[in-house]
Amino acid sequence: MSERTLLFTPGPLTTSATVKAAMQRDFGSRDARFIAIIAEIRQQLVTLGTERPDLWTCVLMQGSGTFGVEGTLGTIVPREGTLLVAQNGAYGRRLIDLAQRIGIATQSLVWPENAQVDPHVIDAHLAQHPEIDVVACVHSETTSGIVNPIAEVGAVVKKHGKLLIADAMSSFGGVPLDLDAANIDALVSSSNKCIEGVPGFSFVLVRRALLDACAGRARSVSLDVYAQGQELDRSGQFRFTPPTQVLAAFHQALAELREEGGIAVRNARYLRNRSTLLRGLEQLGLKTWLPPELQGPIITSVCYPDDPRFDFPAFYEALAARGFTLYPGKVSQANCFRVGTIGQLFPADFVALTAAMREVLHAQGIATP
Numbered sequence: 577m578s579e580r581t582l583l584f585t586p587g588p589l590t591t592s593a594t595v596k597a598a599m600q601r602d603f604g605s606r607d608a609r610f611i612a613i614i615a616e617i618r619q620q621l622v623t624l625g626t627e628r629p630d631l632w633t634c635v636l637m638q639g640s641g642t643f644g645v646e647g648t649l650g651t652i653v654p655r656e657g658t659l660l661v662a663q664n665g666a667y668g669r670r671l672i673d674l675a676q677r678i679g680i681a682t683q684s685l686v687w688p689e690n691a692q693v694d695p696h697v698i699d700a701h702l703a704q705h706p707e708i709d710v711v712a713c714v715h716s717e718t719t720s721g722i723v724n725p726i727a728e729v730g731a732v733v734k735k736h737g738k739l740l741i742a743d744a745m746s747s748f749g750g751v752p753l754d755l756d757a758a759n760i761d762a763l764v765s766s767s768n769k770c771i772e773g774v775p776g777f778s779f780v781l782v783r784r785a786l787l788d789a790c791a792g793r794a795r796s797v798s799l800d801v802y803a804q805g806q807e808l809d810r811s812g813q814f815r816f817t818p819p820t821q822v823l824a825a826f827h828q829a830l831a832e833l834r835e836e837g838g839i840a841v842r843n844a845r846y847l848r849n850r851s852t853l854l855r856g857l858e859q860l861g862l863k864t865w866l867p868p869e870l871q872g873p874i875i876t877s878v879c880y881p882d883d884p885r886f887d888f889p890a891f892y893e894a895l896a897a898r899g900f901t902l903y904p905g906k907v908s909q910a911n912c913f914r915v916g917t918i919g920q921l922f923p924a925d926f927v928a929l930t931a932a933m934r935e936v937l938h939a940q941g942i943a944t945p
C-alpha cells in the first residue's frame with residue numbers, strides 16, 4: 577500500500593499537512609482562545625457568502641452535513657408549512673426523506689440525474705400551489721456532478737414570495753455564489769468539503785431576520801438551529817460538546833483559502849483539475865456520464881469501459897494500492913465510478929491518476945487508445 581494517499585472523493589477529502597497539524601493542539605471548549613476561533617469561523621463564513629454580513633448569521637452544528645440539513649429544514653419550515661423539493665439526485669431525495677421523517681408536508685418535482693432542475697417548471701408549480709412556504713434544492717448534486725442553476729431557482733422562489741433553502745454541501749467555497757444575488761435564504765454546507773477541513777460539523781448561513789423568527793419551531797432539541805444560533809450569539813459557545821480539533825483545523829483551512837486567493841481562485845484550480853481529468857480520461861477512451869456542458873467542477877461520473885473484463889473492485893483496489901482513492905458509488909441509471917476534483921489536489925495529481933488508470937486497465941487486459 578502506498579504511504580501517500582490522495583482522495584479523489586467529494587469529502588472527506590485530501591487535506592493539507594498544515595490543516596492536519598492544527599489538530600495537534602488540545603483546546604478547552606470554554607477557553608477564550610477557542611471561543612475566539614469559533615467567532616472568527618462564523619464571521620469568515622458569512623463574509624464568504626455575502627457582501628451584506630450585517631443581514632446574515634452563521635450557525636455551526638455538530639455532526640456531518642446531513643445533520644445541518646435536517647436541522648435547517650426542521651427549524652425553518654413552519655410547523656404547519658409546506659415544503660417543495662426540486663430534486664435530480666440522491667441528495668435531493670435525502671431532502672425529501674429528512675423532511676417527511678420530521679412530519680413536514682412535502683411536495684417534490686423530479687428530474688433525471690443527468691438534467692438540471694428547471695426553474696420554469698418550479699415557477700409553474702409555485703403558481704399552482706400557493707400553500708408552499710419553502711423550496712429546497714441541492715446546488716451541486718454530488719450524485720452525478722451536475723450543478724443546478726440555483727440563482728435562477730432563487731429568482732423564481734423570490735418572485736412567489738417564498739423561501740429558498742440551498743444544500744450547497746459540495747459547492748460552497750469551491751463555486752462562487754453570492755447569497756443575496758441568488759436569493760437564497762438559508763444555505764447548508766460542511767467542514768469537509770470545499771473549505772478543505774476535516775469532517776465533524778456543518779454550518780448554516782441564514783438571514784438573521786429569518787432565523788430570529790424561528791424560535792420554538794424546531795422538531796428536535798439537538799438539531800435546533802435557532803437555539804444553537806442564540807447560544808453562539810450569547811456566549812460564543814456551542815450548546816453541547818463542540819468538535820474542538822475539527823474547528824481548529826477548519827480555522828486553518830479558512831486561512832489557507834484566503835492565502836490561495838479566495839473562492840474564485842480555488843474555483844479556477846478545481847476547473848483546471850477537472851479539465852486535466854477530462855483530457856486524461858479521453859486519452860484512455862473513457863467516457864464521462866454527463867455531457868461536458870453539464871459537468872460541474874466538483875465531481876465527475878465516469879462510465880465503466882464497455883469491456884466484460886473490466887472489474888471495478890479490482891480497479892479500485894489496484895489504484896488504492898498506488899495511493900489513489902476513487903469514489904465508488906454511482907448514479908442510479910448507469911455503471912459509473914466517480915472522481916472528485918476538490919480538496920488539496922492539483923492538475924499534476926490528475927495526470928498521475930490517469931497514468932495509473934492506464935496501467936491498471938492494461939493489467940486487466942483492456943486496451944486504451
Ligand SMILES: Cc1ncc(COP(=O)(O)O)c(C=O)c1O
Nearest residue numbers: 640641642667716718743745746
Ligand atoms: C449535496 C450533498 N448534500 C448532503 C450531503 C450529506 O453530507 P454528509 O455525508 O456529510 O452528511 C452530501 C455529502 O456528500 C452532499 O454532497
